[in-house]
Amino acid sequence: MKVSVIGCGTMGNGIAHVFAQNGHEVNLIDLSRENLDRAMATVEKNLGRLVKKEKISEDDAKAALGRLNPTTELKAAADSELVIEAVFESFEVKKEIFTQLDEICDPETILASNTSSISLTKIAGVTNRADQVIGMHFMNPVPMMKLVEVICGQATSESTLERITQVAKDLGKVPVTVQDYPGFISNRVLMPMINEAVYCLMEGVAEEEAIDTVMKLGMAHPMGPLQLADFIGLDICLDIMEVLYDGFGDSKYRPCPLLRRMVDAGYLGRKSGRGFYDYS
Numbered sequence: 001m002k003v004s005v006i007g008c009g010t011m012g013n014g015i016a017h018v019f020a021q022n023g024h025e026v027n028l029i030d031l032s033r034e035n036l037d038r039a040m041a042t043v044e045k046n047l048g049r050l051v052k053k054e055k056i057s058e059d060d061a062k063a064a065l066g067r068l069n070p071t072t073e074l075k076a077a078a079d080s081e082l083v084i085e086a087v088f089e090s091f092e093v094k095k096e097i098f099t100q101l102d103e104i105c106d107p108e109t110i111l112a113s114n115t116s117s118i119s120l121t122k123i124a125g126v127t128n129r130a131d132q133v134i135g136m137h138f139m140n141p142v143p144m145m146k147l148v149e150v151i152c153g154q155a156t157s158e159s160t161l162e163r164i165t166q167v168a169k170d171l172g173k174v175p176v177t178v179q180d181y182p183g184f185i186s187n188r189v190l191m192p193m194i195n196e197a198v199y200c201l202m203e204g205v206a207e208e209e210a211i212d213t214v215m216k217l218g219m220a221h222p223m224g225p226l227q228l229a230d231f232i233g234l235d236i237c238l239d240i241m242e243v244l245y246d247g248f249g250d251s252k253y254r255p256c257p258l259l260r261r262m263v264d265a266g267y268l269g270r271k272s273g274r275g276f277y278d279y280s
């Protein structure tokens with residue numbers, strides 16, 4: 001199958017990797033040549049790791065890399081059967097891309113988004129093919145994580161859902177079908193838990209390590225909620241809480257003031273060197 005992935009950042013290069021490793025020809029499209037070079041190097045490194053672990057052969061890795069076509073031309077996506085968008089989490093940026101994709105792609109092309117929080121119905125609404133627009137929410141790191149949340153917008157057709165479910169299964173992933181409500185399942189359940197952990201910290205119920213230890217040893221979570229928040233990025237956690245709060249209009253989703261204060265201070269987690277823990 002011919003596939004195009006738009007955006008070659010954290011998620012885009014992982015998605016492209018998984019499709020290429022499974023025999024698909026993939027256009028990896030980004031505005032930035034520099035990011036494309038970095039993404040190709042990342043995919044090469046990650047394929048190399050799989051060779052070392054003897055999960056794939058050196059020839060398989062080479063062939064997978066050869067199936068990737070890095071390009072800055074959006075129109076390379078025109079004859080793809082499936083396009084997966086993984087650019088910044090901004091409706092304005094996604095709107096622009098879906099409008100253009102709708103114009104340039106074959107009428108049959110399915111347009112998917114890897115958005116973690118933007119309404120698929122809203123994205124589909126900027127195209128003339130809302131029945132062929134769907135969410136494919138991969139998890140980070142994509143080559144390792146089995147889950148794909150498959151999100152149906154209001155107008156997504158049954159045949160689009162069936163096709164994408166099969167595509168995800170063929171990649172060795174486990175697709176879960178979710179309707180288009182704020183936060184889908186993953187973030188609607190995860191983020192309020194993180195937010196509540198931040199409330200516990202703010203109210204002095206316990207210190208960071210204690211909160212994380214309770215959830216790790218008591219609930220068998222591989223990472224505590226504060227450690228996970230640092231890994232995801234506190235700005236992203238705050239944005240998603242805002243999406244839940246606005247989307248449901250329910251005070252139970254109000255972002256914790258301490259979370260907001262950390263973001264205002266520039267303490268964004270691992271990526272800024274400091275969050276609930278110090279990484280410097």
Ligand SMILES: NC(=O)c1ccc[n+]([C@@H]2O[C@H](COP(=O)([O-])OP(=O)(O)OC[C@H]3O[C@@H](n4cnc5c(N)ncnc54)[C@H](O)[C@@H]3O)[C@@H](O)[C@H]2O)c1
Pocket residue numbers: 006007008009010011012029030031032035085086087088089090093097114115116117137138139140
């Ligand atoms: N990072 C995660 O853990 C994660 C997990 C699940 C879903 N998501 C979602 O995946 C999407 C991508 O996130 P990311 O973390 O990979 O972002 P990122 O910032 O790592 O990468 C985004 C890439 O998109 C490119 N880009 C921006 N505008 C573009 C355009 N108009 N055309 C082509 N390329 C463009 C940028 O140059 C950049 O390389 C977001 O919607 C995010 O919510 C992220």
